[in-house]
Amino acid sequence: MNLSSEAEEGGLKMLLKWAAEHGVEVSESYSSLGLGHSLSVSSFPGAGGRGVAALRPITKGDLLLKVPKSALITTRSLLSRDETLSVALKPHPSLSPTQVLTVCLLYEINKGKASPWHPYFLHLPRSYSILAAFGELESQALQVDYAVWAAQKAITKAKYEWKQASALMKELKLKPPLLSFRAWIWATGTISSRTLHVPWDEAGCLCPVGDLFNYAAPTEESDSFEDVDNWKNEYAKDDLDMHHSQRLTDGGYEEDAAAYCFYAKKNYNVGEQVLLSYGTYTNLELLEHYGFLLEDNPNEKVFIPLELDMHSLSCWPKESLYIHQNGRPSFALMCALRLWATPPYQRKSIGHLAYSGCQISKGNEICVMKWIAKKCDAVLKEMPTAVEEDKSLVHLIDKMEEYENPWEWVKEASAAFGGEYGNDNILKAACVVGRDEEPSTALVRTKMLIDRWKLAVQWRLVYKTVVARCLSYCTDIINSLSVQ
Structure with a gap:
């Protein structure tokens, strides 16, 4: 895999030369863009862009990279x-x-x-x-x-x-x-x-050079479920410890080595991209802190509007009442809704069943699933754009790379889409960006604007996709319970 930009490759060689001078182990030949004996800087189109590849088979636990304290940039240094x-x-x-x-x-x-x-x-x-x-x-x-x-x-x-x-x-x-x-x-x-x-x-x-690794979302293996009998066991596997905020990392600063050390958390084959899992984040959190998101994020959480009395009845934190990336309501959300769907005079006597994750009754479960399905359907219908429209828009934005002049793309996008994509919005914003600026600067800033806009569209597309999955899931459960 070769880096597409000669200028970028030249900059990387300079960086690796600098890194070697500051105690970071790199290949003797900077032209190879190698890091130590195991890694090489490479390009992964569609998978984070520039990243780090394995030059040899890597075993879980192997030391990947060591960056001396003297090379780190901190307030103290x-x-x-x-x-x-x-x-x-x-x-x-x-x-x-x-x-x-x-x-x-x-x-x-x-x-x-x-x-x-x-x-x-x-x-x-x-x-x-x-x-x-x-x-x-x-x-x-x-x-x-x-x-x-x-x-x-x-x-x-x-x-x-x-x-x-x-x-x-x-x-x-x-x-x-x-x-x-x-x-x-x-x-x-x-x-x-x-x-x-x-x-x-x-x-x-x-951490110079240490920040060349791309991100991989940490996951926990879990079994799929296909029938009603498995619900309780499956919900019980949810991670409900909302107070657990320790960041998951693939390394850390080690006093004995006086360096920041990175380790492999899995096995890698030659040529495979080596990734770091530096925390469990939803897509909105990734967007807030890192400026990217994942289409298939196992840590995604989608929130739908709830009734006020649902919050007052529940002892669960609001942030635990969400829908999983696979469309399944969280353990806490199901507990809260089961209690809410229980007649007030029965809540005290059978509330413990709801809090333990147990199905209270078939009627209660159907009521809960119908409420969620109705809410999901309403959320999707209230959105200014549908899933298919957002998919088409992302595809159109991706086509921008085919244009030498982004202004031509802006005109085509404005003609193809109305509303937020029309002359009163994107084109107008792009023109405002370019006002009183050199053409080259204006084009760069327009591209940046559209890149951010694409991320916003991708985020809402993932949101709607998860809501649609939840609607489908609830409908399947309702149908399954109704024939029992």
């Missing part, structure tokens, strides 16, 4: 190298650890080639599609209220934190472009999507 930065920070104790690291990153970028991490900075993405980077158009394109709210909240939070830190950045005499909100979003995206946990800094660390 940056402050220890620059007294001006250290002194300037002292009058600003209200800034959070993440805000401090964001300012420190921009300050280090401001040094240009004088920064020892300059080759690494050159290799970082020029933009991120995290929720904080969304505009109003992309936010509304999510269509689902709680997702739109999450995007708006992320944008508001980013603006607040930027304004809070602006005085410090001006004191540090950052170049005007680095003082902008756009630069802040870029630095925020870098830190949000690329930092790894270290015990001495809540904000984490940037």
Whole structure:
């Protein structure tokens, strides 16, 4: 597998050369883009793009990569190298650890080639599609209220934190472009999507070369179920520990080695992409923190509107009342709805059955399934676009790569779709993006806008697909119970 861009390959060679000089084990020949004796940087179209491939068979537990502490970028490492930065920070104790690291990153970028991490900075993405980077158009394109709210909240939070830190950045005499909100979003995206946990800094660390791995969602093996008798056992397998927030990682900082060490969590064959599982995230969380999502995410959770008294009757946290990626209601949601569907005078005497995950009665179960099915059907009908429309739109957006001039694509998209895709929205937004800018800059920003828009469409498509699966599942259960 060869990297498609010569410029990207040249940048990678520079990065690997820099990494070798800073104690990271890479191949003797940088032209091979190798990391140690087991890995090589490669391209995986449709599977994360640039990533890391196995050069030899890898066994679960093998050490994949070791990045020395001296190569890591942390607030402490940056402050220890620059007294001006250290002194300037002292009058600003209200800034959070993440805000401090964001300012420190921009300050280090401001040094240009004088920064020892300059080759690494050159290799970082020029933009991120995290929720904080969304505009109003992309936010509304999510269509689902709680997702739109999450995007708006992320944008508001980013603006607040930027304004809070602006005085410090001006004191540090950052170049005007680095003082902008756009630069802040870029630095925020870098830190949000690329930092790894270290015990001495809540904000984490940037790990050059260690961030070349792509993401794999951690999963737990579970048995499928096909009949009513298996429901209770299957629901009992749900992960209900809402207080368990430990991040799943494939490595960590090791004091004995004074390095960040990465390990294989599974076996890999030659040429296979080596992935890291750095946490269990829903697609909305992936979008918020990392700027991407997974079409088939085993950790996806879809929420549908519930009646107010359902929440008041249930002792389960709201975040546990969801639909699984496979369309099955969560254990907690089923418990809450079974109790809700029970007559008030019976709830005290048989409530323990609902909380234990037991089916209360056939009639109760049918009532619950009918309510969920009706709600799912209503949710789908209330959406501005249907599943097939969203699929067509994603396909059309993918065709943008075939156009040398994105403006031609924008015109075709506007002609093909009305509503949010028409002249009053996407085309208008694209034109606003390009106003008073150099054509090349305008095209880049238009592409970024459409990339974010595509992510919003993909997110809502996954949402609707899961809701449709739930509708189908509930209908099947109703039919199965009705003939018993």
